[in-house]
Structure formats: C-alpha cells, structure tokens
Amino acid sequence: MSPITLAAAALPAVAWVVHIMWMVRRLHTARRDPLTGLWTREGFTRRARRLLRDKRAVVVLADVDRFKQVNDTHGHAAGDALLAAVAGHLAHSVGRDGVVGRLGGDEFAAVLVDRDHTAPERLATLARVLARPVDGAPEVHTTVSLGWVRRSDHPGEDLSALLGRADEAMYAAKRTPRGLRRARIGRLLASVAGRRSGRRGAA
Template identity: 80%
Template sequence: MSLLALTAAAALPATAWGVHAGWMVRRLRAARRDPLTGLWTRDAFTRQARRLLRNRHAVVVLADVDRFKQVNDTHGHAAGDALLAVTAARLAHAVGRSGVVGRLGGDEFAAVLVDRGGTAADQLAILGRILARPVDTAPDVHTSVSLGWVRRADHPDEDLSALLRRADEAMYAAKRAPVPVHRAALDRLLASVTGRRPGRRRTA
C-alpha cells in the first residue's frame, strides 16, 4: 500500500470522530436551549447568570406574562405559544449580548443585565410597555408582562437564588399594584420590596 493510501486510511477515523464530536457539540447546545423560545433553559441560564453576578452593576430581573392561562383558554395554545416566543425575543433584544435571558418554565422568564449607567429603572419601564404590545400573529391577544428586579449592589452577599426570590417578591407586588403606580414608580416599588408574597413558600 502506498504512503498516500496509508495516510488516507488513517485520516478516515479522525474525520469520522471530528464529525461525531461536532454533532455532539450541537446536541449539547440544543439541549441548553428552550425549544419554543430559543432562550437558555434554567440550568444554562443559572450558570451564566452566576458569572454575571460577579459584576456589582448586575441587575436580576423576573418577568411573568399576566393572565397567560386566560390567553390559552380564550385564544388557544397556538396563540399562547406565539405570545411566549415574542415575549422571549423582546426580552432578549432588550437585555442584549452583555446579559443573559432564560425561560424558567411556563410563562416565567429571568434575566441578568449589567447596568453600568444606572438607568435600569427607565429601561425596564420602557421594556414593560414594549412587552405589552400585541403580537403580530395574534393581534386579538391583549395582555401585559409584570417585571420585578433587584440590584446586585444592594445585596452583595446574596447568591442568585436569593436575588431571584427578591425579584419574585417585587414582581408580584407590581402585579398587585394599580397600573399607574406600576409604571410610574418601578424604581421604588420593584427594587425595594423584600417581604414574603402571600401564599408563596420560600425555598432554601
């Protein structure tokens, strides 16, 4: 057998392994993405969010689609899926490449963004209005998205789980508040609420 033939024969297993390795990488990446929205799954989001929380300017955000069950019951699950996909895309666009957004499950999303300019309150007020816009593919669906958030710098000793709980409390306080208060006092209301939400059991 010639040297060229031997070289070609030896290269075949390496080529096959390279193709297999590439396929495995693609599968792993896909497993970390939510199939409906394309956002990171909970585990993948958690890993990236923890890295971002090393920055004192980080802000943890929770978002929850209001009356989502009613949307599914009234307009069907296809409309609900479209609403979730558009909400995810709008969140991801607002957070940008410097942050991370994940779908925690159902109609609940989480994000960590870096707020170096101290404008998180204004950005999230605008985002709330953007998230309330109708979906092009489901124009009859009208709902809003409640946001809750907390600054990393205000709780430097707390981990991601604790900060998500604070953002969760803030989100549900905003959900219960009158709409004018919800829009006009995001900074004071959403970033400061730390009390326990009625009916919500804390986890360790």
C-alpha cells in the same frame, strides 16, 4: 508511510472530531427552549452566575399575567405567539451582553450588566412594550409583570436568593398599574412566591 496509509490512519481521528462537534451541537440545542429559542433553566443558570460576578448586574423576573386565560380564550397558538413575543422583547432589551431564560410556562428570567446605569429606564420601557398587543395575535390583551433587583444591593447573595427577591418584587408589581417593581433592600420575605423562585434558580 504512503499518502494512502496516512489518510487511512487519519480517518478515525477526523471521525472522532466530527462526533464531538455533533455532540456539542446537540448539547447546545438541548439547553434552548424550542418555542422561544431562549436558554432553559440549566443554560440560563450557568451564564447568569458568571454575569453576577459583575457588581453592576441586575436580575429580572417576568411573568405573563392571566396566561391561562389567554390560552383558554384564544387557544394555544395565541398563547405560544404571546410567549415568543415576550421572549423576543426580553432578549432585545437585555442585549448581547446579558442572558435571558425561560424557566418554565410563562415565567422568564434575565441577568443584565447595567454599565450605563439605565436599568430602571430600560425596564420601564420594556414594561410598556410588553403591554402592547401581540403581532399576529392582536386580540390578545394582557400585561407582563416585572420584578428586578440589583446585585450590588445584596452583595452576599447568590442567584437563587436574588431570584427570590425579584420574584417578590414581581408579585408586588402585579398589584400596580405599571407592572414593574424593584426589590426592596431589606429582609427577604419568606413568601411562597419567593421560595418557589429560589428553588427554580438553584440549578
């Protein structure tokens, strides 16, 4: 078979490989939130479940306080800048070994593996950083409430249940000056907040 014939025969295979690579890239992009660059719910859930195989995993839920007021007072551009800043700080705090997702609106979730047992200190630092004015929108003054839970405290629970516990802790954090609360080890309360978070996490 001549080189020309071989090249002609190989063209369909090359085109198919290029097409598959394009589809994979499109799928990857579709699972990213266009504003923050974080994973959307589906992409986050897939990666979070893998991380939860590690007993040292920590689940975090974050919610921007008074976000509607920020949009109404300062405009959507300021609100977008705030969301992008929160996403950046969360991603930096979690690091490359964890995962952060935007569940929708002003709600974010993360899973990190606490290898050096510093999660409480890291999250306390994160809460302080998130309370600072946003670069590019210094007039925006708000806080971000964080709730978190250790997987090892609830070894039989899945991502949905752990998000429910982090959700309850987050809403409790809204009533504290620090804006940070760890989930209790006891029974998961059947609160509206907890049920809502549980549905979001069960992708």
